[in-house]
Amino acid sequence: MNLPLAFFGGVDPWIFTFSFITVAVTLWMGFRSAKSSKTASDFFVAGRSVSVGWNASAISGEYLSAASFMGVAGMVMSSGYDALWYPVCYACGYLFLLLFIAGPLRRFGAYTIPDFAEGRFDSPMFRKIAVCFVLFIGFFYTMPQMKGAGVTLAYIFPGLPYWVGVVLVGAVITLNVALGGMKGITLVQAVQYWIKLFAITVPVFVLMAVVGFYNGQIGANLAPGETAPAASAAQASAPSSTGIERKPLVAKAPADTAWIAPFGPLTTKAVNAAAAALPAEQRAAFLAEHQKPYSLVYTYSLIIALVCGTAGLPHILVRFYTNPDGVAAKKTTMWVMILIGVFYVFPPVFGVIGRNLMPELYSGVGAKGTDKVVLELPTLISAKYGVVGSILSGITCAGAFAAFMSTFSGLLVSMTGALAHDVYGRMLRPKSSSAERMVAFKLSAILIGGVAVTLGCFVEPLEINFMVGQAFAIAAASYFPLLFMSVWWRGMTMKGAATGMLTGGLCALGAAALTNLGTLALDKGPMGKIFASFAPLNGFWAEHPLLRILCEQPAIWSVPLAITLMIVVSKATAAQVPADIRMKMLVLHAPEKLGLKQEYIQDHQAGAGH
């Protein structure tokens, strides 16, 4: 590390210590487990021997990303009720995974999703398509993690440029993954889940004990139809009727009634922008007619994207292959839902308290805005209890580090697995030895880590949680329909699956890209200049708010589109259903005890050029 010493001037020693310990422990555990990762199976699926408890912790650790740790709190603070759909659907999406996909997928016994795609349809061609999507979704998902890294480091070291954090964290994780593979990171991620839970709950409870509980903090905001007490609560910093202290809101903050009620600023943004472009006298009528119906569409589309997307994230799915069998896969999923659910109750609390006590964050943009409320809020206690505030802030920083490090390592492993196993081991050099594959794994990790860091440097103006939502929308329209249909419908053919997955996924990708280009064009920093030519797009959105919503949240049309295409094309090419389909279905659905199980990839053959 060659950071100029000047940066250490404004650094809080507690925050630095806690963050440093998290990074050091991560690296140490990575090095330690690197020694026990010896075979290709260790690298790709952790030897298929991870117990339910470890695996559930590891999946939860991997899943709770920077978006969960910082983004959800920031979004609840900036958008209110509507943002609650994110944590709820992030957690509940696992139910779909449990009900329809987890058990059968594990029983099939592949290494990666592209393995499953090839095995289920006997089609090497389909493997190539599936690999591309692993990389697409993966990169979309790494960008917000990288932003989390940049924001957190810039917070810890005031004055440090955003990109330094991205490069530093990217390098540490890439090293870790290259050394230990899947087996190495399973342990790291499991521990990181507990760090994150600790880092979110302890500060929340201390804060609530000092400034007032969750319900009281929400109670301080007026719901629609309620009237303010005599001395308007929003103006005076004196205790309001509920006994909760509030600071006056800044101009940029949404009003109480819009914030606390459904169909608030998040889901009505497009309609409001459209209304602002109209002549003043038409605005009220336009809003009355379109605002609520359009935001209902937005809400449903968001729900579909998050629930189906969770069940289609390649880096989560690949973890189910590390279970010993299908029963363990189902039990793991249930525990993941419990671990994740417990965590997700808390980030919104930060958002709510932040709204009442740190409204100045509303004026900030990008890394200085509401996204950092989790890191900043504990310092409030410093005024009363001195060093406790710094310690708590140090703990949340450590949690944030754990968040983007564990998710990024999981993404890196799944993308590296796709590149090393599917592209190198299956397409380029099918006869390569186990040792050669491990070298390929390490080189792929470095390559993908490099690309992810580069992409991460470009996304500072975009909201963390929003970017994650888009990754989910792409996964929801590509992998979810593929897995759901090919596990439960025998009539599916390769052509049907490929058409549906490609069309759904690419439509969602294109729609997400269009919205991002418009947002980037509005940025006041250097990104705005690069993307300035896309500014007219925003004029188009203002004229067509419904189109804007359908582009920003494409799941409501892209998921049904993908499924319909799969059915129609499969019916048209019904002659191409794999001949041994009954056996394949039996392997997917029969309990292991019947003695049918055949690992699609035989572990002991992995080295023998299988």
Add this chain to the structure above:
Amino acid sequence: MSSPTPNHDDVVHSEPFLRSLMRRQLALSIACAATFLVALLGLPLLNYFAPAFMATRVAGFTLSWLILGVLFFPFVWIISYIFIKRSLRLEEAEVQQLRR
């Protein structure tokens, strides 16, 4: 893995066995999914058609916030617990049925 006995093999590989295997598990999955979806997709509708009711205060929370931000998590845990229990019992029954 031990290879199954030939007789047992015939039943396992028969069409009716696979059909009943998939149908039973899928019926269970769909029942659980339906319960979940009614709640998940119903909540926005309630927010849309009964905004005043959903804004009722319950211990400081609005009703809608309480349901979504707090109560939804345990609701999903219950569904998944019931699913796991029944699904494992189904698998056990399938194995027993073949051993007889």
